[in-house]
Amino acid sequence: MEILQLFEKSFWFGTAALGFAFLFNVPQRVLLFIWLFGFGGGFVKLLTVEMGVNVVLATLFGSIFIGIMAIPAAHTRHAPPLVFTIPTVIPMVPGVYAYNMMLGIIKLAGNANNPEYIQILSETVSNGLNMFFILLAISAGASFPLLIMRKESVKDIKLFRRKLN
Amino acid sequence: MNSILKFYIASFFTIFICIYSAMEYVDNQIRDLGLLLIDIGSILISSGASTDRTRKTVNRISGAYGFQTDMFITHRAIMLTVHGTVHEQTYSIVKRTNPHLVNFKIVSGISRMSWKVVEENWDLNKIRDEINRLISLPPYHRWLVTLMIGLAGASFCRLFGGGIIEMLVALVATSAGFIIRHVATKRKYNPYLCVYFAALTASLISGLSVKLNIGVSPELAFATSVLFLIPGVPLINAFSDIIDGNPMNAIIRAINGLTIAFAIALGLLTAMIVYQL
Numbered sequence: 001m002e003i004l005q006l007f008e009k010s011f012w013f014g015t016a017a018l019g020f021a022f023l024f025n026v027p028q029r030v031l032l033f034i035w036l037f038g039f040g041g042g043f044v045k046l047l048t049v050e051m052g053v054n055v056v057l058a059t060l061f062g063s064i065f066i067g068i069m070a071i072p073a074a075h076t077r078h079a080p081p082l083v084f085t086i087p088t089v090i091p092m093v094p095g096v097y098a099y100n101m102m103l104g105i106i107k108l109a110g111n112a113n114n115p116e117y118i119q120i121l122s123e124t125v126s127n128g129l130n131m132f133f134i135l136l137a138i139s140a141g142a143s144f145p146l147l148i149m150r151k152e153s154v155k156d157i158k159l160f161r162r163k164l165n
Numbered sequence: 166m167n168s169i170l171k172f173y174i175a176s177f178f179t180i181f182i183c184i185y186s187a188m189e190y191v192d193n194q195i196r197d198l199g200l201l202l203i204d205i206g207s208i209l210i211s212s213g214a215s216t217d218r219t220r221k222t223v224n225r226i227s228g229a230y231g232f233q234t235d236m237f238i239t240h241r242a243i244m245l246t247v248h249g250t251v252h253e254q255t256y257s258i259v260k261r262t263n264p265h266l267v268n269f270k271i272v273s274g275i276s277r278m279s280w281k282v283v284e285e286n287w288d289l290n291k292i293r294d295e296i297n298r299l300i301s302l303p304p305y306h307r308w309l310v311t312l313m314i315g316l317a318g319a320s321f322c323r324l325f326g327g328g329i330i331e332m333l334v335a336l337v338a339t340s341a342g343f344i345i346r347h348v349a350t351k352r353k354y355n356p357y358l359c360v361y362f363a364a365l366t367a368s369l370i371s372g373l374s375v376k377l378n379i380g381v382s383p384e385l386a387f388a389t390s391v392l393f394l395i396p397g398v399p400l401i402n403a404f405s406d407i408i409d410g411n412p413m414n415a416i417i418r419a420i421n422g423l424t425i426a427f428a429i430a431l432g433l434l435t436a437m438i439v440y441q442l
Contacts, residue, residue, distance in 0.1 A: 009323070009324060012320035012323045012324050013320070013324065015316055015317065015319075015320040016316075016317040016320035016321055016324070017317075018313060018316075018317070019313045019314045019315075019316050019317020019318075019320070019393070020314075020317060020393075020397070021313075022305050022309065022310045022313040022314065023267075023310060023313075023314055023317075023393070024213070024267045024268070024269045024398070025267070025268045025269055025270050025304050025305060026269040026270065026273070027269070027270050027273055027274070030273075042324075078273070078277045079269075079273035079276070079277070080214075080218065080272060080273055080276045082214070082215065082218070082269075082272070082401075082405075083269045083272065083273050085401075086213075086269075086397055086398055086401055087397075089397075089401070090395065090397040091317075091320065091321065091324065093392065093395050093397065095321060095325065095388060095389055095392040095395070096325050096385075096388055096389070098426075099388035099433075102430050102433065102434075106434065106437075135400060136404070138401070139400065139401045139403075139404030139405070140404065142401060142405075143404065143405050143408060147408065
């Protein structure tokens, strides 16, 4: 993938994040940050996919990036980290996997004597598992920094506090 | 002798009244604090905060006044007991929360306020005023949100490889679905039914492009036009709840999210049956 196309797709990640930010009624002071994190998270994900990493791991990296970036932003903008992470990770949700899984399930429910039954079954299971693991990666990555730092609140993470104040 | 006795009785009554009124004062304070804390908790839970965040915020505010608060939080109700640490009064209250509607302006406003309460010694009336102000903050203009959510639908379509025509179809379908959801929510339909109506509208519009074969790969617009309905907040909060040690709330949130996903799938399915795709 060309570098320009990479930036273009990351731009759409940011725009989708912004749409959800408006839907969830986030404060105006964090809107720009949400677009930037959506852009950055999408960029990390696409870049790692480009480097040949599995899509599940790539999503994990993208959402870990968002989770880490949300901590200094939460300090400067005075908003809890979930305000930054939830709208920005939603564009990574594997919509097409879910759609294909649903189509597969409908086909499976229809006719058991279909000669391609086993193939449809394996495709459906693969799509479903991919969707499930990507969803897990998204939620795990977004809450990753707080787990690693073992702190009750982002305000207690001294590493960032000393730098910023 | 008699006058000394009178003096003793009088001073005894004075002290008794003093203690009694002090206890009355503490009782009133603990009651006001309890009522305030349960309002904060129920507002946070219904605007999309996780269970742990709700508990921490409430404890932070009650700690600032020297009281300890224990909470039992479920999806639609909160039980709360405030203990005094010096006097042994307790105050307990149960409240049913409002229907869930994600609003991060309130979540971040209350979180910001809780730190100010600790650092600047706010009194209860000031907290009450701040909460009322946060609730009455106007949301973004409805048409702005509709446009932005349409753009988000178009972005999804682009991310999965759609071209400009598919993006336009996704934009129109997503916006229409969002409007329908808003109207249905206002008419107080069941929340899952609102999602079903929205998914049905969006997929009926984008399914038309599949039926008429507009663009290079119209199925992409069909698949992505319902993605604005995905239950992101319930699913991510379910994960953080189970990590923070609130498995019961996590299960409830996950089932809520899955039911929404099921409603979306049902809407798509109905459109597919209508167009016989």
